[in-house]
Amino acid sequence: MISLEDAQARINADIGLLPVVTVPLAESLGLVLQQEVVANEPIPPFDNTAMDGFAIQAADSAEASETTPVTLPVVATVAAGFVAPRPLESGEAMRIMTGAPIPEGADAVIMVELTRPVAGQESVQLLATVPVGNHIRPTGDDLPAGTVVFGSGTVITPGHIGVMASVGVSEVSVLRRARVGVFSTGDELVDAGVPLAPGQIRDSNRPTLLALLREAGVEPVDLGRLPDDEAAIDRALRAAVDPDAAAPVDALLTSGGVSMGDFDFVKKVLSELGELNWMQVAIKPAKPLAFGMLFGIPVFGLPGNPVSSVVSFELFARPAIRSMMGMPDPERRSIWAIADEPLLRSIDGKVHFQRVVVAPEPDGSWRAHSAGGQGSHQLSALATANGLAVLPDGDGVGSGQRVRVLQLDR
């Protein structure tokens, strides 16, 4: 057996960055920026009003109050997207809508709630005094032109997309989103919709892994199910990593077929095809892992037990694939939590990962309890869990003791 850290280091040694590509802004969510983004336009691009109301000269409101209203003629209406037909003169008002440009000559906006319409709306009464600049959002108030808004290495969030859209950016240079293919293997597997024949089970690993990839910001590619047949596995793996394939993948996941069984052909095929690291990692669940580079493409042969395939994905495949995309934080975040109940284990030379529920306390600390059955075939607890408790070799942790937890939702 090798340690978790050694296994991760062997994988990382083979992992490189994906190519830099230009993508439409709308497709850039979650990708890592490879350029500086400069605001070539000021935001906002012109002085505009933050309120619906009347553009005026502030001095004209100096005497105005609820009891001594000042009446001004309304000489124009300025809607968002239009400009005033002429400059505003002293002693005039223009009706103006939020976002519309401030008319030349005006230096304040009085909001509609502080006015009263008169004479069929041809004039307006001001009911309050407003200062110069009132409710005016000046040019460049958010971002002056020429500002470097984001640097290379930024992980693009919806907020970044909004800012880039507001400065007129339509495409960005990023590290490509990884396309990752997923196979499941096993003669016993069937999909939903067909009755289970004796000895058959549903294929749950493939939908789970495809969803985990999507959640990790990766483009998942469903490559289907393979029988426990050496020739078929060989053909399928070759076709999947073929550099001339119509839509080549950047990494490949398989589940099942990497243990010691008579029909565990995945590791055999991988070892014949390329350079294979078949590892027995000192962790539970997910001890067996086949990892190899096939024509330059990392292939992760994950174990078949449903919980094992997820834990193996979390510890090995997810960080590696996110590193390929240039993510500055490829791994799940971890926290220290206080165990609400004993999280027990036996001494076996391995690090154990237990599915737990963690919840924050008002003082910022975290509590953890078991999410349910911990067998590697017991997937149901994974649906409740939002963390993997890391239990080093030993007896586990007692109630009230500290335990490190990898957050599955961060």
Ligand code: AMP
């Ligand atoms: P294996 O690693 O192929 O020996 O599989 C280990 C265990 O995981 C067996 O009980 C398999 O039936 C089960 N298993 C393998 N692949 C899947 C899958 N895609 N979905 C659900 N269970 C699976």
Ligand code: MG
């Ligand atoms: Mg199998």
